[in-house]
Amino acid sequence: MPLLEVEDLHVAYGELEVVRGLSFTIEPGEIITILGSNGAGKTTTLRCLAGLLPRARGRIEFSGGSIADMPAHEIADRGLTLVPEGRQLFPEHTVRENLELGAYRYLRRGRRAEFLESLEEVCELFPRVRERLGQSAGLLSGGEQQMVAIGRALMSRPRLLLLDEPSLGLAPIVLHSIFDAFAKLKARGLTLLLVEQMAWLALESCNRAYVLERGAIMLSGSSRELKSNARVIEAYLGAAV
Amino acid sequence: MTERSVPWLVGPTLAALIILPIFVQGTYYRFLGIVIFIYGIVAVGLNILAGYAGQFSLGHAALMAVGAYTTALLTKALAPLPFFAATGLHIWFGLVAGTLVAAAFGALLAVPALRVRGPYLAMVTIAFGWVIFKVLQEWVSVTGGDLGLSSIPKAQLGRYLFDTGSFYYVVLGFFVATLMLQHRLVNSDFGLRIIAIKHSEIAVSAVGINVYRLKVLVFVISAAFAGFGGTLFAHQQNYVSPDNFQFFSSVFFLLAVLFGGAGTLMGPVVGAAVLTILPEILQEFDKFRLIIYGCFILLTLYFLPNGVMGLLAVRSIRAPGPEKGPTLVDATSPNKPAKIVGVGLQLNNIFKSFGGLQALRDVNLRVEPSTIHALIGPNGAGKTTLINVATGFYPLDSGEMVINGHTTTLRSMHDAARQGIVRTFQTIKLFGNMTVLEHVLVGCARHSRSGYFDAIMGRKSARDEAARNLANARELISFVGLARYENVPANSLAYGHRRLLEIARALAVRPQLLLLDEPAAGLVAEEIHTLGRIIRQLKASGITVVLVEHHMELVISISDRVTVLDYGVVIADGPPAAIQRDERVIAAYLGTPHAAA
Numbered sequence: 149m150p151l152l153e154v155e156d157l158h159v160a161y162g163e164l165e166v167v168r169g170l171s172f173t174i175e176p177g178e179i180i181t182i183l184g185s186n187g188a189g190k191t192t193t194l195r196c197l198a199g200l201l202p203r204a205r206g207r208i209e210f211s212g213g214s215i216a217d218m219p220a221h222e223i224a225d226r227g228l229t230l231v232p233e234g235r236q237l238f239p240e241h242t243v244r245e246n247l248e249l250g251a252y253r254y255l256r257r258g259r260r261a262e263f264l265e266s267l268e269e270v271c272e273l274f275p276r277v278r279e280r281l282g283q284s285a286g287l288l289s290g291g292e293q294q295m296v297a298i299g300r301a302l303m304s305r306p307r308l309l310l311l312d313e314p315s316l317g318l319a320p321i322v323l324h325s326i327f328d329a330f331a332k333l334k335a336r337g338l339t340l341l342l343v344e345q346m347a348w349l350a351l352e353s354c355n356r357a358y359v360l361e362r363g364a365i366m367l368s369g370s371s372r373e374l375k376s377n378a379r380v381i382e383a384y385l386g387a388a389v
Numbered sequence: 390m391t392e393r394s395v396p397w398l399v400g401p402t403l404a405a406l407i408i409l410p411i412f413v414q415g416t417y418y419r420f421l422g423i424v425i426f427i428y429g430i431v432a433v434g435l436n437i438l439a440g441y442a443g444q445f446s447l448g449h450a451a452l453m454a455v456g457a458y459t460t461a462l463l464t465k466a467l468a469p470l471p472f473f474a475a476t477g478l479h480i481w482f483g484l485v486a487g488t489l490v491a492a493a494f495g496a497l498l499a500v501p502a503l504r505v506r507g508p509y510l511a512m513v514t515i516a517f518g519w520v521i522f523k524v525l526q527e528w529v530s531v532t533g534g535d536l537g538l539s540s541i542p543k544a545q546l547g548r549y550l551f552d553t554g555s556f557y558y559v560v561l562g563f564f565v566a567t568l569m570l571q572h573r574l575v576n577s578d579f580g581l582r583i584i585a586i587k588h589s590e591i592a593v594s595a596v597g598i599n600v601y602r603l604k605v606l607v608f609v610i611s612a613a614f615a616g617f618g619g620t621l622f623a624h625q626q627n628y629v630s631p632d633n634f635q636f637f638s639s640v641f642f643l644l645a646v647l648f649g650g651a652g653t654l655m656g657p658v659v660g661a662a663v664l665t666i667l668p669e670i671l672q673e674f675d676k677f678r679l680i681i682y683g684c685f686i687l688l689t690l691y692f693l694p695n696g697v698m699g700l701l702a703v704r705s706i707r708a709p710g711p712e713k714g715p716t717l718v719d720a721t722s723p724n725k726p727a728k729i730v731g732v733g734l735q736l737n738n739i740f741k742s743f744g745g746l747q748a749l750r751d752v753n754l755r756v757e758p759s760t761i762h763a764l765i766g767p768n769g770a771g772k773t774t775l776i777n778v779a780t781g782f783y784p785l786d787s788g789e790m791v792i793n794g795h796t797t798t799l800r801s802m803h804d805a806a807r808q809g810i811v812r813t814f815q816t817i818k819l820f821g822n823m824t825v826l827e828h829v830l831v832g833c834a835r836h837s838r839s840g841y842f843d844a845i846m847g848r849k850s851a852r853d854e855a856a857r858n859l860a861n862a863r864e865l866i867s868f869v870g871l872a873r874y875e876n877v878p879a880n881s882l883a884y885g886h887r888r889l890l891e892i893a894r895a896l897a898v899r900p901q902l903l904l905l906d907e908p909a910a911g912l913v914a915e916e917i918h919t920l921g922r923i924i925r926q927l928k929a930s931g932i933t934v935v936l937v938e939h940h941m942e943l944v945i946s947i948s949d950r951v952t953v954l955d956y957g958v959v960i961a962d963g964p965p966a967a968i969q970r971d972e973r974v975i976a977a978y979l980g981t982p983h984a985a986a
Contacts, residue, residue: 161881164877164881183913184913185885185913185915185916186883186884186885186886186911186912186913186916187874187882187883187886188883191883191884233884233911234816234884288769289767289768289769290768290769291767291768292768313884313911316884316910316911317768317815317907317910317939318768318939319766319767319768319939319978320939320941320978320979320980321767321977321978321979321980322767322768323980324980345885345911345912345913345914347913347914382915383913383914383915384913384914384915385914
């Protein structure tokens with residue numbers, strides 16, 4: 149049974165329908181990439197799945213139950229967590245406090261052991277984060293901030309992690325450590341849905357990918373198939389300029 | 390920002406306000422009307438300041454007091470003179486003088502107060518209101534102290550003395566004029582700019598507008614409205630005392646704006662009317678009156694957070710226009726900017742630190758005119774700081790900036806923009822829900838020759854200019870490939886499109902040196918390809934481009950020269966091919982080459 153099943157999803161801002169009849173599935177343990185140009189509806193899709201935008205219509209089933217129209221915090225409770233575009237850390241708070249806020253939902257019920265376990269997992273995944281635990285998040289470099297943003301999402305112990313443009317604004321040298329982490333997370337049994345403009349990197353690290361154009365799936369297939377697809381090469385992989 | 394459903398209501402409402410009083414006995418309703426119009430005028434002034442420009446004042450009752458006392462003192466002194474007794478001109482002098490003196494007080498308050506923002510500005514205006522109130526109470530010889538000033542002359546024209554019945558029509562006339570003035574103001578360049586200020590002062594400054602001066606101007610205009618309302622108030626009541634202008638009155642005006650709908654044309658009027666009429670209706674509830682009043686306001690604001698008119702003014706998000714094929718720009722496009730003399734920039738021995746953090750250490754950068762110069766380096770290397778320094782956003786700790794061979798000190802970003810140095814922002818700074826077109830028009834406004842006054846008067850020169858700016862803005866929008874999004878609010882654009890919009894807005898300022906901070910972030914390969922062509926075309930038109938970017942394929946393919954920063958120090962500088970092979974750059978920034986194309 150798929151972990152996430154989206155069928156005929158429509159999302160609109162006022163009259164402007166951005167997602168128009170989107171259908172796709174994610175199996176447990178997969179890394180899925182969504183490719184698409186600006187305005188195709190990628191971020192809108194992720195925000196709708198995470199409960200931050202209402203759907204106009206359509207079905208969203210997550211691990212066997214509908215999560216459509218559910219408030220964002222309940223969706224997070226069920227194990228679907230979004231790493232938002234542009235990281236959105238709490239810059240004045242320390243890295244550790246940012247991570248604690250990711251664990252807020254269960255930490256306030258006193259589940260300290262789970263928190264420490266998750267914290268250890270995050271620090272193992274990103275050793276840089278461990279070094280920076282006591283520092284203000286706002287003072288970290290872009291790459292470190294992205295690690296903390298992913299770490300904060302992981303602290304909620306999700307089963308499905310949605311990542312919106314994790315490579316945004318990062319220097320080439322730190323990209324690999326971010327993408328290497330995705331493979332490790334997959335090995336731990338986590339499922340990932342990745343929206344990414346660095347198409348090469350994304351297709352290298354995922355199992356399957358969907359190409360989103362004008363709010364609907366235009367193309368789908370294994371990452372190997374897509375890497376050799378003419379349209380994908382032209383629009384998303386082609387050497388710049 | 391127009392409330393489209395409102396205009397057809399204006400005619401009938403105005404007709405009713407003119408005709409109905411004729412059939413109503415007694416002066417009560419006319420009196421109520423006068424009060425609403427006067428409060429409406431003050432609220433409109435506050436709406437321009439708070440609703441449109443986003444600067445909150447809790448001192449408007451004091452500015453109203455300044456207007457009221459000015460005209461009271463002046464007209465009382467002039468009334469006995471035979472000339473004025475015969476012509477009634479003292480009243481009209483009083484209206485003008487009260488308005489001007491209130492505007493002057495507004496300037497006096499704004500010049501220091503607008504150095505601070507948000508809650509601090511509100512605090513300063515509260516203190517101002519308090520000072521005025523105390524002066525009115527204590528300066529007995531002039532203001533009459535707590536007893537106030539009585540027997541203020543009635544409004545008079547020739548030998549005709551206005552009573553409540555006829556004064557109603559005078560105030561109605563002024564009220565309608567006020568609304569028309571507000572309409573003209575907010576639909577001019579001035580309106581676009583002040584709305585933009587509410588969303589991002591930094592971005593307004595970046596297109597070459599002196600934000601502080603503009604804010605002071607808005608405050609002065611707003612104070613003039615308040616003062617004018619005060620003068621009408623004085624001649625209606627024929628009596629003023631400090632009690633009329635207490636702190637609560639200032640709160641009342643702000644409440645009227647918020648309740649009616651801040652930043653809407655008719656909101657302040659609706660607010661002033663409802664909040665004035667409601668206590669009258671509630672008279673019979675006696676001691677529960679204020680409780681009901683308070684609860685009503687609370688509930689309305691809870692359910693209509695944008696106010697009554699805000700509900701109507703919600704901008705319907707219009708779908709983008711038809712897709713115009715691939716939005717690639719043809720190299721032969723007629724849209725490319727006219728010939729521009731690119732600026733050469735030289736930074737010598739630049740130092741900049743924040744607290745203990747040395748962000749730039751002895752940085753030297755030489756950017757040749759009409760070239761594309763890339764600036765790369767790891768996150769946190771100081772690239773954005775360098776842009777901030779080069780555009781006057783940060784002062785230098787030490788070092789020298791040379792523009793076209795002249796040593797220059799930039800005092801602010803708008804100063805830089807005026808010298809042809811314009812930038813975009815890594816953390817995108819757009820003007821909220823203003824449309825794509827409005828964004829670019831704010832940039833165009835920088836070059837308008839006609840003043841605000843011409844626009845308000847609807848002069849032909851101003852209209853021609855507006856038409857030119859509109860055409861220019863549309864060209865720039867299609868130049869970056871956003872033509873189909875022209876009427877879409879910026880906050881519903883996709884991330885990468887926001888970056889392109891920043892470029893279009895910057896181009897509207899007609900830069901000679903354009904600094905782009907990560908323009909390709911959030912773009913897919915095809916879009917980066919387009920971006921590369923846009924940047925090359927800018928260079929071809931003469932503009933010097935400084936490019937901060939992580940997307941190496943773009944950097945390598947379009948740059949004439951690349952400078953690499955690491956920990957605030959230049960570690961390499963040269964043509965792109967050499968930089969790609971530089972050991973230090975590979976170690977610090979590029980990492981081992983990936984499978985990427």
